[in-house]
Amino acid sequence: MLVKIYGSAVFGVEATTITVEVNIDKGIGYHLVGLPDNAVKESSYRISAALNNNKYKLPGKKITINMAPADLRKEGSAYDLPLAIGILAASNQIKSEKVSEYLIMGELSLDGSLQPIKGALPIAIKAREEGFKGFILPKQNAKEAAIVNDLNVFGIENITEAINFFDNKSDLKPTVIDTRAEFYKSLDNPEFDFCDVKGQESVKRSMEIAAAGGHNIILIGPPGSGKTMLSKRLPSILPPMTLQEALETTKIHSVVGKVKDTGLMNHRPFRSPHHTISDVALVGGGQYPQPGEISLSHNGVLFLDELPEFKRTVLEVMRQPLEDREVTISRARFTVTYPSSFMLVASMNPSPSGYFNDPDAPVTSSPAEMQRYLSKISGPLLDRIDIHIEVNPVPFEKLSEKTEAEPSKNIRERVTKAREIQTKRFSELKNTHYNAQMSVKQIKKFCELNEDSKTLLKNAMERLNLSARAYDRILKVSRTIADLEGVNEISTNHIAEAIQYRSLDREGWLG
Known part of the structure; x- marks a missing residue:
């Protein structure tokens, strides 16, 4: 008897429906075809034990299973459940009338219980698109899949x-989630808040500007000055994610199995990989491509602590994704594209010892050592970082103050207003949504300067020996500062403040 069951395979962040054809005939043997990997081939042992332990059996006949399309690689253990249900239906141990109406996925334990799967959200989206009556999957993934409206999601x-469900012995209750309520839940209670940070007003200001314009930022300062503490709090002042952004972000995290019981992600991601990370782990890839850290930080923040300690090759592979806001991974048989629109926040010590021109420092470095240390970061990468800010240690007087600093909620309100101005400004442009994404042509159009501002910028570039690449960055940042003030014209005050945020462009910065 031939029975068809439906499962799904995930490539990139999109799912493809897989038809599992199970045929039981005279003879003996178990034949699984359709380009399965080792995890799928081993499913026969898990299925046999699970069925035996639940008073069912693997029929002693010739079982042929084809996973179509047969030229598409099937990987992972999530096909256990559809294969098992297909075998039971084809051998008449259960009724087969409605098995083809549902999309089924799940990994079996030997006792018949189910383990969570990866990619439940993109699979659920595909199931709705293709008109399935419902999606049957492990209970741990039910919340994640139930984000998709107009689809019955049954967690078992x-x-x-x-x-029992296919035999009409019992009904399954669909998991129901109010997507909007889930999304807005705990939106105003970030784990890390700027009210915890004492002092560092100038750095907070620079991070507010970075958040308002989507600018990449690098913090330079000695150990213990608060670089990591400040960076962790940046997501709390970014504008709240839209529902569309939340779905995009959740989909990527679903592919790598990082969502499970949490449902829809409502906070912007913050990823902080260790400096020993490989280039494949950062941008994504592998024999069967998976999203890397830059895609997991999509719509959020990627924090690289101690930037010069990262391998040069790792930093260089980020240049294209920073520019294009997506990363494409090509293999001989297929190509996948992952979105990677993130804010880069980097931190570094100004020298190998960690102390910069400090006569009281326990260890100091020579100018040559400092130059060698800084040269680990290439010019083209620095070119994509708009704001450079020096972070100084907080004095005791500030640390011991009892007054609470401004909370993230207040800063986020100002940032959101500035982003709304930019959304309106770039409404007719397809690939530009905030100031950091402006091209040279758009800078000329939206960053016009009056004569006083031009004179100030010219004098600053000559006196401070600012590089040519600093020019566009200063204009972008000054446009964001003007947006935060709610004014249309860029003034000398905005230019003057933006010039302060180009520390690494100054010749002689090393003293």
Whole structure:
């Protein structure tokens, strides 16, 4: 008897429906075809034990299973449940009338219970697109898949529940989630808040500007000055994610199995990889491509602590994704594209010892050592970082103050207003949404300067020996400062403040 069951495979962040054809005939043997990987091939052992432990059996006949399309690689253990249900239906151990109406995925334990799967959200989206009656999957993934409206999502704990459902012995209750309520829940209670930070007003101001314009930022300062503490709080002042952004972000995290019971992600991601990370782990890839850290930080923040300690090759592969806001991974048989629109926040010590021109420092470095240390970061990468800010240690008087600093909520309100101005400004442009994304042509159009501002910028560039690449960055940042003030014209005050945020462009910065 031939039975068709439907599962799904995830490539990139999109799912493809897989038809599992199970045929039972005279003879003996178990044949699984359709380009399965080792995890899929091993499913026969898990299925046999799970069925035996639940008073069912693997029929002693010739079982042929084809996973179509047969030229598409099938990987992972999530096909256990559809294969098992297909075998039971084809051998008449359960009724087969409605098995083809549902999309089924799940990994079986030997006792028949189900383990969570990866990619439940993109699979659920595909199931709705293709008109399936419902999606049957492990209970741990039910919240994640239930984000998708107009689809019945049935979370089950073991194979017996699925068998009883298809045999009409019991009903399954769909998991229902109010997507909007889930999204707005705990939006105003960030784990890390700027009210915890004492002092550092100038750095907070620079981070507010970075958040308002989507600018990449680098913090330079000695150990213990608060670089990591400040960086962790940046997501709390970014504008709240739209529902569309939340779905995009959740989909990427779903592919790598990082969502499970949490449902829809409502906070912007903050990723902080260790400096020993490989280039493949950062941008994504592998034999069967998976999203890397830059894609996991999509719509959020990627924090690289101690930037010069990262391998040069790792930093160089970020240049294209920073520019294009997506990363494309090509293999011989297919190509996948992952979105990677993130804010880069980097931190570094100004020298190998960690102390910069400090006569009281326990260890100092020579100018040559400092130059060698800084040269680990290439010019083209620095070119994509708009704001450079020096972070100084906080004095005791500030640390011991009892007054609470401004909370993230207040800063975020100002940032959101500035972003709304930019959304209106770039409404007719397809690939530009905030100031940091402006091209040279758009800078000329939206960053016009009056004569006083031009004179100030000219004098600053000559006196401070600012590089040519600093020119566009200063204009972009000054445009954001003007947006924060709610004014249309860029004034000398805005230019003067923006010039302060180009520390690494100054010749002689090393003293």
